[in-house]
Amino acid sequence: MSYVVITGASAGIGEGFARALAAEKQNLILVARREERLNSLAAELKQHGIEAIVLKADLADPAGADALARQISDGGWALSGLINNAGFGDRGAFADLGLERQLSMIQVNITSLVSLSWQLLPALRKQPGSFVINVASTAAFQAGPNMAIYYATKAFVLSFSEALHEELKGSGVAVSTLCPGATDSEFAQEAHMTDTKLFKAGTMTVETVVKTSLAQRRKAIVIPGLRNRLMVWSGKLSPRAVTRQLAGWLQA
Template identity: 65%
Template sequence: MRAVVVTGASAGIGEQFARQLAVAGHHLVLVARRLDRLEALGSELQERHNIQVVCIACDLAKPSAAEELVAALAEKQVEVTGLINNAGFGDRGFVEALSLQRQLDMIQVNVTSLVDLTWRLLPGLKKVANSFIINVASTAAFQAGPNMAVYYASKAFVLSFSEALHEELKGDGVAVSALCPGATDSEFASEANMTETMLFKAGTMSAEDVVRKALAARRRAIVIPGLKNLLLVWMGKLSPRMITRRLAGILQA
């Protein structure tokens, strides 16, 4: 089976990637910790769009997760045609106030497992015409983030890694894109303890719109969905870093 792998597919942006790829006729491998949600979504998509869906329960906070996931794909004879590295999480609070293990898990999921899975799947992707990788970063990638230091730093890594990979793989036919959404209507805000912050109270973009723009522009190195988000990123580029990091801290207070 030729399929697109979507991590963090049980809700939010990941679920929307699954839904919109299914509409386009792609077979799917859905990956997340919550197998019950994946199976419910997979059954719906198979019935509605006449596609094949494989669901794999996987906790990408485990150092061995990417290796085990790739082994499962090989066992199920899946030829990967696209990879959506969407799994990730954040948490609000000062570095010293948050659990060390939670912050290390954040780096493992947002950074290490993303690189690990990408590296393991790249040889196969290079053999497939029009293959692609979308790494979900964030507008947080463009500045430091007091009160969410590790999350912002992890997304800066994803952005830089994706841009470099975009250039490296141009000649191999693999499109690599960094998706950089701003505040989005998903489970992320509640998981990260951010629902009452100024950032999310100022308004959110729907996950459906974010994904629609991501898929339409997946051959661009950086995709920033939404005019407001684009303007905020460019304003940040023109402002001194001292100002942008203080503003980020205020938005997450």
């Protein structure tokens, strides 16, 4: 009996992963700060006949990932998957956004993701066919003026996870980087982005993003949606000065 750990399972894409995996009869370890939400989600998902463990963790706390890894190890649960999904962004010029908030973003989006990957890898290696999905973004492919730190964190996640995909080939652990574009979740509200051209141009549903990711969970890079793939491909053919200015314009 093995478990998939999902960080940021209290809302949006993480909650979507939890619902989709529960429907596959997969046992889950649900992680976030909002424990009541996780408890009611766990109660609902148990109707699929699965185990759903709730672990409250603040991954912006420098000690958060360590404490979570210790709880998982103490629980003795075998792991067949890790979805590093918890993350947030914020819109605004680097100099205007608070330093503490931007350092927290690095802690959640990068440092805790790296720490959990490293600490849970030995358990994942013990289960043949296990997987890691690290959630980056289409933001990973270019610089993002007016969201400089968020875009940089996602570029890190993509680069790190791609390298890990190669390193772990043949080890039984598949590493996939999910790069969604604008998706209908609580993210835009939290990031003060609801009125940007990027989000007004339309969003994908959490269900579609999650379904696309899980169907290709052993693929190095997964970009859900034709529009998002076209944006990334055209970005690769364009000078960096163009892509960064376009990104800035989309979220001005």
